[in-house]
Amino acid sequence: MASGDGIKIPSRLPLLLTHEGVLLPGSTVRLSVDSPRNMHLVGERLLRGTSLKSTIIGVIPNTRDPEHDTDDLPGLHKIGTAGIAVQVVGSNWPKPHFTLLITGLCRFSVSSLLKERPFVLAEVEQLDKLEQYTTPATQGVTAADGELGELSEKFYQTAVQLLGMLDMSLPVVAKSRRLLDSLPRETLPDVVASMIRTSNKEKLQVLDAVSLEERFKTALSMLTRQIDGLNLLRKTRKKSPDNEKGVTHIFGRQFNLDEEDEEDGDDAAALQRKVHGANMPEAALRVCLKELKRLKKMPQSMPEYALTRNYLDLMVELPWSKNTKDCLDIRSARTLLDNDHYAMDKLKRRVLEYLAVRQLKASLKGPILCFVGPPGVGKTSVGRSIARTLGREFHRIALGGVCDQSDIRGHRRTYVGSMPGRIINGLKTAGVNNPVFLLDEVDKLGKSLQGDPAAALLEVLDPEQNHSFTDHYLNVAFDLSQVLFIATANTTLLQVPGYTQEEKVEIAQRHLIPNQLEQHGLTPQQLHIPQDTTQGIISRYTREAGVRSLERKIGAICRAVAVKVAEGRRVTETEASMPEKPSERGAGRFYTMNTNDKSVCSDKAAPPEMPIVIDHIALKDILGPALFEMEVSERFTLPGVALGLAWTPLGGEIMFVEASRMEGEGQLTLTGQLGDVMKESAHLAISWLRANAKTYQLTNMVGGPDPLDGTDIHLHFPAGAVTKDGPSAGVTIVTCLASLFSGRLVRSDIAMTGEITLRGLVLPVGGIKDKVLAAYRAGVKRIILPKRNDKDLEELPANIRAKLDFVTATNLDEVLNAAFDGGFPRTTGEQALTQLSSKL
Numbered sequence: 001m002a003s004g005d006g007i008k009i010p011s012r013l014p015l016l017l018t019h020e021g022v023l024l025p026g027s028t029v030r031l032s033v034d035s036p037r038n039m040h041l042v043g044e045r046l047l048r049g050t051s052l053k054s055t056i057i058g059v060i061p062n063t064r065d066p067e068h069d070t071d072d073l074p075g076l077h078k079i080g081t082a083g084i085a086v087q088v089v090g091s092n093w094p095k096p097h098f099t100l101l102i103t104g105l106c107r108f109s110v111s112s113l114l115k116e117r118p119f120v121l122a123e124v125e126q127l128d129k130l131e132q133y134t135t136p137a138t139q140g141v142t143a144a145d146g147e148l149g150e151l152s153e154k155f156y157q158t159a160v161q162l163l164g165m166l167d168m169s170l171p172v173v174a175k176s177r178r179l180l181d182s183l184p185r186e187t188l189p190d191v192v193a194s195m196i197r198t199s200n201k202e203k204l205q206v207l208d209a210v211s212l213e214e215r216f217k218t219a220l221s222m223l224t225r226q227i228d229g230l231n232l233l234r235k236t237r238k239k240s241p242d243n244e245k246g247v248t249h250i251f252g253r254q255f256n257l258d259e260e261d262e263e264d265g266d267d268a269a270a271l272q273r274k275v276h277g278a279n280m281p282e283a284a285l286r287v288c289l290k291e292l293k294r295l296k297k298m299p300q301s302m303p304e305y306a307l308t309r310n311y312l313d314l315m316v317e318l319p320w321s322k323n324t325k326d327c328l329d330i331r332s333a334r335t336l337l338d339n340d341h342y343a344m345d346k347l348k349r350r351v352l353e354y355l356a357v358r359q360l361k362a363s364l365k366g367p368i369l370c371f372v373g374p375p376g377v378g379k380t381s382v383g384r385s386i387a388r389t390l391g392r393e394f395h396r397i398a399l400g401g402v403c404d405q406s407d408i409r410g411h412r413r414t415y416v417g418s419m420p421g422r423i424i425n426g427l428k429t430a431g432v433n434n435p436v437f438l439l440d441e442v443d444k445l446g447k448s449l450q451g452d453p454a455a456a457l458l459e460v461l462d463p464e465q466n467h468s469f470t471d472h473y474l475n476v477a478f479d480l481s482q483v484l485f486i487a488t489a490n491t492t493l494l495q496v497p498g499y500t501q502e503e504k505v506e507i508a509q510r511h512l513i514p515n516q517l518e519q520h521g522l523t524p525q526q527l528h529i530p531q532d533t534t535q536g537i538i539s540r541y542t543r544e545a546g547v548r549s550l551e552r553k554i555g556a557i558c559r560a561v562a563v564k565v566a567e568g569r570r571v572t573e574t575e576a577s578m579p580e581k582p583s584e585r586g587a588g589r590f591y592t593m594n595t596n597d598k599s600v601c602s603d604k605a606a607p608p609e610m611p612i613v614i615d616h617i618a619l620k621d622i623l624g625p626a627l628f629e630m631e632v633s634e635r636f637t638l639p640g641v642a643l644g645l646a647w648t649p650l651g652g653e654i655m656f657v658e659a660s661r662m663e664g665e666g667q668l669t670l671t672g673q674l675g676d677v678m679k680e681s682a683h684l685a686i687s688w689l690r691a692n693a694k695t696y697q698l699t700n701m702v703g704g705p706d707p708l709d710g711t712d713i714h715l716h717f718p719a720g721a722v723t724k725d726g727p728s729a730g731v732t733i734v735t736c737l738a739s740l741f742s743g744r745l746v747r748s749d750i751a752m753t754g755e756i757t758l759r760g761l762v763l764p765v766g767g768i769k770d771k772v773l774a775a776y777r778a779g780v781k782r783i784i785l786p787k788r789n790d791k792d793l794e795e796l797p798a799n800i801r802a803k804l805d806f807v808t809a810t811n812l813d814e815v816l817n818a819a820f821d822g823g824f825p826r827t828t829g830e831q832a833l834t835q836l837s838s839k840l
Contacts, residue, residue, distance in 0.1 A: 007130035009082045009106065013058035014041050015120040016100075022203035023059045023081045025104040025128055026187050027194030031059075034097035041119035042098045046085050058108060058124060059083050061204060076120075079127070079208055082108050104190075106130050107210065127210050151216045152185040158223045159192055165230050170299065186212055189219035198222055268296050271312060279321040284476040288315050311413065314420065315474070319427060323434045323482065327391040328359050340385040341378055342510060343503045347371065351386055368461050370442070370487040374498055374651040376546020379488040380440060386486065387436035395426045396438040399453070403446030408456040410473035420473040423460055423480070434482035443489035461485055498545025498651040498773050500797055501538055508534045512551045520558040527561045528611040529554070536616055540626035543777065545651025545770065553623060560622045561612050636748035640740035642819070644732030645753040645775055645783075646724070647767030652774030654751060656718050657729065657736040661701060664712025672717030675725025681756065682715055685733040688760055688812065689741065695826045696816070698741035707741045728765040730756035731784065734812055735819045746819050751775045752784035760812040768792035776800055784809055784818050 016038055018031050033042065045055050060080040087101035106128035114121045159180055166173045176195065183191060193206045202222060209215035275288045291308055298305045327333070333355055337348045350369065371379040380396070387394035402408075410421035419425075426437060445454045459465045460480060468477035499507065513529055542549040614622075636643075640659040645652060670682055686708070689698060693707055700711045707713075715733065717724055731754040739746050753771055755763040764786040772793075775783055785793075787808040793801060807818040816824035 009056055009108065009124075009126050009130070011123060011125075012114065013056065013082060013108070013122060013124050014045050015058045015060050015076070015080065015110075015122050016041060016102075017060055017062040017076075017120065019062050022061050022200050022207055023083055023102060023104045024190040024194045024203065024207060025081055025106050026183075026191045028086070028101065028103045029194070031100045031102060032097055033100060034095060037117070037119045039096070039098065042088060042100070044119070046088055046100075052085065052088055054084060056082055056084055056105065057102075058122065059102060059104070060110070061200070061207075076110055076113075076122075077204075079107055079109055079210070080124075081207065082106050082124075082126070107207065148213055148216075151213060151220075152188070155188060155192075155216050155220050155223070156180065156185060158220060158227070159188065162223055162227055162230075165227070167299065170301065189215040193219045193222060196222060196226060268292065271295075271309075271316070274316040275312070278316045278318070280315065280318075281320065281477070284315065284320070284474075287476050288312060307413065307418075311473075314424075314428065317428055318424070318478070319431055319433045320478075322432050324392050324432050326358060326434075327389070328355050330355050330359075333389040336389050337385055340388075341382060342506045343499060344378065344382065347382060351389065355390075368463075368485045368487065370489060372489045372491060374490065374545040374648075376544060376548035377498060378546070380438060383436060383438040383486045383488070386484070390436065390484070392484065393430040393432050393435040394438070395430045395435050396440055397422050397426055398440045400441035400444035401446060402453050403448040403450065405451030405453045405456040406472070408453050408460065410471040412472045413475070418473055420471050423469070424471045424474060424478065427478070427483075433479065434484070436484045436486060439485060439487040441489065442487040443491050461487075498770050499547065500773055500800055501535065501777060502797070502799060504538050504547055504550060505531055505534050507547055508538075508550060508554065512547060512554050516551065516554045516558045520555070520562050522558055522562060522565065524611065526565055526610050526612065527558065527614070529557065529614045533614050533616065533619060536619055537623070539777070540628055541619075541623055543628050545773070557614055557619075557622055561614075564612065636745055639743050639745055640736060642732050642736035642739065642746050643751040643780070644729050645751050645771035646726070646728065647770050652767065652770035652772070654774055654778045654780070655724070655729065655732070657732050658716045658718065659736045659740045660714050660716075661711050661740060662714070663701060663710060666708040666710070667712045668708075669712065669714045670716075671714070672719070673723045674717060675723065677727050678717075678725050678729055681727055681730040682733050684730060684756055684758055685737055686713070687758060688734065688756065689737055692760070693741070696738065696742065696824060697827065698738065700741075707737075713737070713740075726765075727755035727763075728753045728767075730754060731762060731809075731812065731815050735815060738816055738824065739820075742824075744820055744824075747782065747821055749779075749781040750784065750819055751778075751780045751782075752815065752819065754784070754786040754789075754809070754815070756812060762786045762809050762811055762815060764788040769795045772796055772800070772804070776804060781805060782807065782818070784815055786810075 016031075016033065017035070018033065018038075020031050021029050023029050023031075033039065041057065045057065046053055058080045059082075061077050081104045083102040083104045085100050085102050089099045091097060091099070106126060108124040108126050111123040111125050114123060160177075163173055163177050163180070168174055168177070179191065180188065189206060189209075189212075193203060202218075205218050206215060209218050272289075272292055275285065275292060280288070291312055295305065295308045295312065298308070330352055334348070334352060337351065341348070371382065373379055383396070384394055406421065408421045408423060410424060411418035420428075423437075427433065427435070439457075442457075445457075447454070459469055463481065466480040466483075469480045470477050508529075509531065513534075514524075517523065517527060537553050538550060541553050544550075620626075640661075642657050644655045644657055646655045647653075668682065668686055670679055674682075689696075690707060693699070693705055698707050699705065700707050700709050702710065704710070715736070717729075731752050734756060735746055735752065753765055753768075755765055757763065768785065768789050769792065772783060773796075781803075782805040784807045787810045790808055793806060807814070809815045809818065813824075813826070
């Protein structure tokens with residue numbers, strides 16, 4: 001490579017054909033290659049084994065359009081640049097390719113092609129001297145070299161003038177200035193042309209300029225054009241407000257033309273006016289002014305500039321002092337709540353109490369309400385109604401599945417991608433500092449290594465703390481004391497119980513049916529759903545505490561009717577009067593919408609008469625066979641079956657208990673995914689029955705006095721895939737086993753709930769209202785409850801209490817007498833169990 005004539009490149013070079021950019025001597029560019037020839041060149045010449053080989057390659061600009069490129073070798077540009085690859089990176093996405101970092105060494109011309117595959121190899125002739133890039137600047141072209149020296153000096157001064165128009169505090173500008181002073185003058189055209197933003201066509205002109213004088217002239221015109229453009233941009237900016245930023249692109253970077261001028265000044269002044277106009281507290285104002293002062297000193301190219309600007313924008317957008325005036329008219333509030341929601345008397349009363357206290361005490365801190373109940377009973381919609389009643393903004397925050405405390409408190413601004421928490425974001429969205437915040441599904445909060453969001457909510461909800469809530473992103477206190485927080489949950493504070501069937505009918509007629517008609521483009525003149533049909537949907541197609549499934553079923557009816565209405569509009573009178581073919585009669589039957597109309601609607605029938613009335617026959621055609629039947633009486637055909645009542649987060653449920661016995665060794669088998677408490681209740685029931693077997697004449701399979709002597713008992717709780725636990729099944733297990741041991745059937749219209757003790761006492765349980773409503777929905781007529789649950793019956797609607805027969809029991813003797821027709825006889829010689837009383 002070295003000779004007496006100086007440093008030489010090899011006479012044979014592998015050629016890299018590139019569509020991307022132009023490599024000039026003395027510059028370094030990044031090129032992406034994916035063509036077969038270039039991929040072979042990289043693999044065979046640069047990547048030998050696992051290391052990068054210092055191999056000189058030739059880079060030739062490919063002037064052919066890459067979208068119309070073919071496998072044929074294009075006509076090569078006459079001049080290229082020899083270079084060395086200092087980095088090679090491979091990737092398979094989105095397709096296999098290599099990215100090369102190549103430094104240009106010198107020009108060469110292609111003398112002849114030696115081979116075209118698998119990559120291009122050519123005979124080349126070196127045009128530049130490599131020594132010029134290693135020669136000190138003082139030994140290059142100087143002013144003493146005549147016209148060429150004058151041209152190089154002019155080029156140097158023009159480049160210095162261009163850099164002087166930019167901000168010298170920027171690293172890229174300062175580095176470029178040092179580069180001008182350190183490089184030999186003959187290398188400056190190539191280096192400067194590669195740094196300024198020019199087209200590939202202009203860079204090709206510099207590459208083709210083999211003569212140094214011609215190269216200086218070509219690059220000088222580029223520099224002069226850049227200076228003229230900057231001067232014109234400055235003049236235009238002073239005359240027109242449309243170009244306030246005054247930004248240009250030099251050296252591949254975006255630069256501000258005057259970092260001390262209006263570009264930052266006007267923007268900072270407007271932001272400062274917003275800060276002072278936000279009426280924020282003194283502490284927050286001090287922080288904003290400090291950040292604004294830092295912002296003025298930053299160039300926009302710094303990453304922290306955008307972070308600080310976003311922070312200040314958020315601070316001025318927060319409603320520090322903006323609020324809405326509450327509407328405290330209790331009479332109009334009661335009317336609005338009654339119109340929006342049927343029933344829910346306890347919940348409405350709590351809202352009206354809040355309004356009444358606000359009338360008497362204007363400085364009341366924002367209360368926290370928590371609505372607990374099954375899905376679909378109206379917890380979220382009540383929150384919206386409360387906001388409408390008060391005349392406040394409403395914002396819902398879904399907390400289900402949140403397991404990072406930063407979702408509540410925000411991230412510190414030291415982290416990449418930091419942002420405020422949901423509380424601060426909600427205030428920004430609401431635009432006032434006293435909205436109604438609905439914290440939905442607060443019982444579904446998670447917990448992870450990122451902290452406990454439930455603990456973070458303490459500062460949000462505690463009235464003694466939330467007047468100075470500090471979000472990590474803001475890092476200043478914000479007053480949340482005027483926010484009305486409403487939390488919703490499925491498991492326990494202000495309980496929202498399930499609806500009765502009558503309440504569901506009223507809700508459907510008042511709200512669900514009109515809403516679904518509107519959503520499906522129908523009118524009451526086109527579709528009518530009578531009350532008895534609504535009752536049929538509730539009892540035979542839904543079994544829930546809320547009304548979500550009911551609303552979906554009504555939506556299905558509306559969609560079916562919408563099809564008939566839409567088809568009816570397209571049927572002409574001629575088509576409707578055409579006789580039906582015998583083969584088509586009955587084959588295209590749709591829905592008999594009205595049983596008074598005996599005609600059957602087929603695909604080609606005339607439009608049905610309006611309104612379409614949905615009766616029970618049409619209901620079966622649309623929704624299919626009934627999903628739920630009143631099966632209670634059918635399952636009490638054998639001894640050893642009793643009906644209990646259970647509470648779940650979805651409301652009350654009926655629960656069958658079945659028992660059977662067979663010859664064995666006195667073992668008790670329990671199935672149905674039972675928890676420990678329920679298993680203990682089963683053992684309690686067995687022990688009490690064995691202790692009182694003679695009293696109630698209970699026997700085993702062969703008539704012996706011990707029910708477990710030579711007998712195995714199997715106790716099963718159907719719906720085996722559902723986990724069950726709790727003490728309230730105690731009386732049901734005793735009744736089921738008493739039926740099995742006595743051979744008598746339990747009444748089919750009775751259900752029961754209650755905890756038992758070893759002495760035969762019946763203790764109170766919870767969830768009475770939901771359990772009673774579940775029994776009522778299932779058609780049960782008589783319910784056995786613990787005596788101490790008497791007070792819970794007052795929560796039931798009066799019409800439900802009137803239709804059901806309640807038996808309150810203090811001990812198991814009373815339970816058994818009520819559960820069997822004719823009572824449950826006992827021998828006269830034993831002490832009466834009714835004398836037992838609880839000392840609790």
